Amino acid sequence: NRLRKNGIPFRFCTNETQRTTESLVQKLKRFGFDLEVGDVFAPAPAVRQMLIKQQLRPQLLVYPELLPEFQDIEQTDPNCVVVGDAAHHFTYEAMNKAFQLLLRLQNPILISMGKGKYYKEGNELVLDLGAYTAALEYACDTKAIIMGKPSKEYYSAAIESMNLKLEDVVMIGDDINSDIGGAQKSNMRGLLVRTGKFRASDENHAIVKPDAIVNNLADAVDQILSHKSTNCIK
Amino acid sequence: NRLRKNGIPFRFCTNETQRTTESLVQKLKRFGFDLEVGDVFAPAPAVRQMLIKQQLRPQLLVYPELLPEFQDIEQTDPNCVVVGDAAHHFTYEAMNKAFQLLLRLQNPILISMGKGKYYKEGNELVLDLGAYTAALEYACDTKAIIMGKPSKEYYSAAIESMNLKLEDVVMIGDDINSDIGGAQKSNMRGLLVRTGKFRASDENHAIVKPDAIVNNLADAVDQILSHKSTNCIK
Numbered sequence: 001n002r003l004r005k006n007g008i009p010f011r012f013c014t015n016e017t018q019r020t021t022e023s024l025v026q027k028l029k030r031f032g033f034d035l036e037v038g039d040v041f042a043p044a045p046a047v048r049q050m051l052i053k054q055q056l057r058p059q060l061l062v063y064p065e066l067l068p069e070f071q072d073i074e075q076t077d078p079n080c081v082v083v084g085d086a087a088h089h090f091t092y093e094a095m096n097k098a099f100q101l102l103l104r105l106q107n108p109i110l111i112s113m114g115k116g117k118y119y120k121e122g123n124e125l126v127l128d129l130g131a132y133t134a135a136l137e138y139a140c141d142t143k144a145i146i147m148g149k150p151s152k153e154y155y156s157a158a159i160e161s162m163n164l165k166l167e168d169v170v171m172i173g174d175d176i177n178s179d180i181g182g183a184q185k186s187n188m189r190g191l192l193v194r195t196g197k198f199r200a201s202d203e204n205h206a207i208v209k210p211d212a213i214v215n216n217l218a219d220a221v222d223q224i225l226s227h228k229s230t231n232c233i234k
Numbered sequence: 235n236r237l238r239k240n241g242i243p244f245r246f247c248t249n250e251t252q253r254t255t256e257s258l259v260q261k262l263k264r265f266g267f268d269l270e271v272g273d274v275f276a277p278a279p280a281v282r283q284m285l286i287k288q289q290l291r292p293q294l295l296v297y298p299e300l301l302p303e304f305q306d307i308e309q310t311d312p313n314c315v316v317v318g319d320a321a322h323h324f325t326y327e328a329m330n331k332a333f334q335l336l337l338r339l340q341n342p343i344l345i346s347m348g349k350g351k352y353y354k355e356g357n358e359l360v361l362d363l364g365a366y367t368a369a370l371e372y373a374c375d376t377k378a379i380i381m382g383k384p385s386k387e388y389y390s391a392a393i394e395s396m397n398l399k400l401e402d403v404v405m406i407g408d409d410i411n412s413d414i415g416g417a418q419k420s421n422m423r424g425l426l427v428r429t430g431k432f433r434a435s436d437e438n439h440a441i442v443k444p445d446a447i448v449n450n451l452a453d454a455v456d457q458i459l460s461h462k463s464t465n466c467i468k
Contacts (some may be wrong), residue, residue: 087326088326088327089326090326090329091325091326092321092322092323092324092325092360092361093322095324095361095365096358096360096361099352099359099360099361099365100358100359103352103359117372117373117374117375118333118337118373124330124334125333125334125337126326126330126333127326127329127330127333127369127373128373130372130373131329131333131369131370131372131373132369134368134369134371134372134373135361135365135366135368135369136365137368138351138364138365138368139351139352139361139362139364139365139368140351141351
């Protein structure tokens with residue numbers, strides 16, 4: 001709300017692919033966030049845009065709750081495979097269906113909504129879509145196009161949705177590698193927060209050096225607003 | 235039978251991991267082959283030997299019909315994961331169970347009975363265990379030990395079971411890459427047959443040059459017997 005009042009454009013940039021953006025926004029609203037669907041940038045709408053632009057007809061290997069995002073996209077006679085975090089829907093049958101299409105296509109296009117290795121579900125770590133994307137890449141001798149953090153294509157699409165340039169944008173995140181490292185590789189600046197998955201060792205990470213480290217999102221906004229006048233983050 | 239009569243040791247070396255060697259031998263006998271379990275070298279018994287030697291307790295991600303091969307191996311408190319061609323049993327749950335153990339182990343050991351990408355099942359191509367092994371390798375940042383063609387470890391174990399040296403052995407096969415290329419990389423000679431998955435283009439393969447090409451297995455045996463006197467294959 002403070003960023004909005006100060007006329008600073010922003011997006012909530014997520015890798016969530018198990019629900020529609022609409023459903024995600026409803027959830028965040030229940031947590032007290034005041035936001036609209038247009039404020040969120042998620043892999044599924046980004047892939048949707050890409051499919052439209054490139055006239056691709058997807059065979060979807062995604063979580064059923066995500067299907068509504070693609071309901072107006074032509075899906076007969078598919079010419080690409082789109083992988084989301086399908087979780088229990090990563091069956092041998094579904095994987096074979098994706099594999100068989102890729103093998104049949106003269107120009108196999110595999111699009112994955114991220115390349116995460118695993119995530120926490122309840123009390124246990126479970127395989128993320130990246131593992132299944134790696135399986136298809138190996139079987140088909142192909143490389144997936146990644147539409148999710150930390151891919152530069154994905155960050156670029158998010159920044160394009162605000163009509164901004166990468167070098168004018170700050171990424172705020174709790175993941176030293178994907179959020180901060182990925183943002184910096186994409187020519188953005190990266191601001192690490194000491195919340196969520198942050199670990200003390202991130203402050204002296206061997207490879208990734210955040211442009212700034214702050215206690216939480218509110219402090220990050222303070223930093224951005226205090227530097228607005230000087231037009232400089234660091 | 236002709237090799238046997240001439241006192242030439244041999245093994246039928248397979249990557250079959252959906253049934254026990256005993257069951258495979260029964261099948262081959264029905265096809266008219268006269269052979270015993272001891273004549274066959276398959277990934278499961280090779281892995282079994284490895285587990286015993288290295289005192290490993292496996293968590294098995296294999297086809298149920300293969301389980302009898304491991305029935306006398308301790309499997310409580312597992313300290314490694316063994317992957318076979320589990321096919322429909324490559325469920326999200328089973329993959330997570332394997333992944334979670336590997337992540338828990340201080341020294342994660344992943345053993346895979348081959349690294350095949352796909353194979354023909356009825357009329358369609360389906361994913362082979364290699365794709366699922368690649369998924370676990372990616373998620374756990376580890377490299378699998380491959381116990382199946384074309385790995386040198388596997389060929390060496392097969393040759394060891396005959397008390398021979400690799401350089402004294404000829405591999406006869408129809409797969410230019412895995413059989414012939416793999417054998418040559420392991421210091422064996424490779425004899426390609428023009429049957430099975432052989433394709434005309436294999437005769438002038440860009441990378442793999444077989445030591446000889448023959449029409450079928452019977453001709454391969456002719457070659458070996460005719461060269462026996464001169465103690466030289468080529």
